[in-house]
Amino acid sequence: MDMDALFEAAWKAASNSYSPYSRFRVGAALLAEDGSVITGTNVENRSYGLGICAERGAVMAGVNQGKKRFIALAIATPDAGYPVGPCGACRQVLSEFMDGQAPVRFGGKGADRVNTTIGALLPYDSLYELGQKS
Numbered sequence: 511m512d513m514d515a516l517f518e519a520a521w522k523a524a525s526n527s528y529s530p531y532s533r534f535r536v537g538a539a540l541l542a543e544d545g546s547v548i549t550g551t552n553v554e555n556r557s558y559g560l561g562i563c564a565e566r567g568a569v570m571a572g573v574n575q576g577k578k579r580f581i582a583l584a585i586a587t588p589d590a591g592y593p594v595g596p597c598g599a600c601r602q603v604l605s606e607f608m609d610g611q612a613p614v615r616f617g618g619k620g621a622d623r624v625n626t627t628i629g630a631l632l633p634y635d636s637l638y639e640l641g642q643k644s
Contacts, residue, residue, distance in 0.1 A: 511547065513582065513584060517539070519537075519584065520586040524536055524564070536565075537586045538550045538567070541582040542577040543577070546575075550563075550566070551564045563599070565603070566600055579607060582614070583613075585614070585615070586617065588619050593624040610628055611627055612628045613627060614627060614630075
């Protein structure tokens, strides 16, 4: 699967967002090692700390399906006019399940897209430094 198709899957996932408080939809799509795509969307609660981001939702859904290694990620934020990257908590969780070289694409409703890697999103991740991950 190419990154364009993965981004489209993330865009579609954002349409399922439950975001009545922020009105900020987010969709994420993870490409698993076996070629399957797992999506997630943000789910809010009036107690903000009890919500879940799209990226972590996708990881949890994947793990629930027995998938623990992901090779690419796309994040869509259709309510933003510019690319919005994952929060720090999501970056930490994603680094647990993805190699530092895994490609990441994120973007909003404009044409701009950011293409980067998990390692660039979370430099100096201790798992990589300790040699536990490649």
